[in-house]
Amino acid sequence: xxxxxxxxADSKVIDSRPTDNGGIRRRRxxxxxxxxxxxxxxVESLPIIVVKRDGSRQNFDKxxxxxxxxxxxFSWVFTDTLSINPLLNILFLYF
Ligand SMILES: [Zn+2]
Numbered sequence: 001x002x003x004x005x006x007x008x009a010d011s012k013v014i015d016s017r018p019t020d021n022g023g024i025r026r027r028r029x030x031x032x033x034x035x036x037x038x039x040x041x042x043v044e045s046l047p048i049i050v051v052k053r054d055g056s057r058q059n060f061d062k063x064x065x066x067x068x069x070x071x072x073x074f075s076w077v078f079t080d081t082l083s084i085n086p087l088l089n090i091l092f093l094y095f
Pocket of ligand 1: 030
């Protein structure tokens with residue numbers, strides 16, 4: 001971490017304590033100009049990546065899963081060829 005005052009690359013940690021959000025707050029002192037500054041360290045949250053059938057990648061979107069489930073249910077109810085009446089499928093869903 002570069003010193004904000006002189007840009008020197010090295011500093012020493014003189015105090016570190018956990019923060020409320022699970023990170024760490026560090027009080028540092030520049031080894032060159034001896035100024036003190038504070039840094040915060042937090043864990044980076046990794047986004048969930050979905051690989052699509054065509055190989056493209058998208059960030060995981062929970063609402064898309066729900067849309068897919070609703071569509072699957074809808075198509076199952078109305079396209080099941082074994083069923084005499086699609087309404088029977090709806091009855092089977094609920095009872
Ligand atoms: Zn400095």
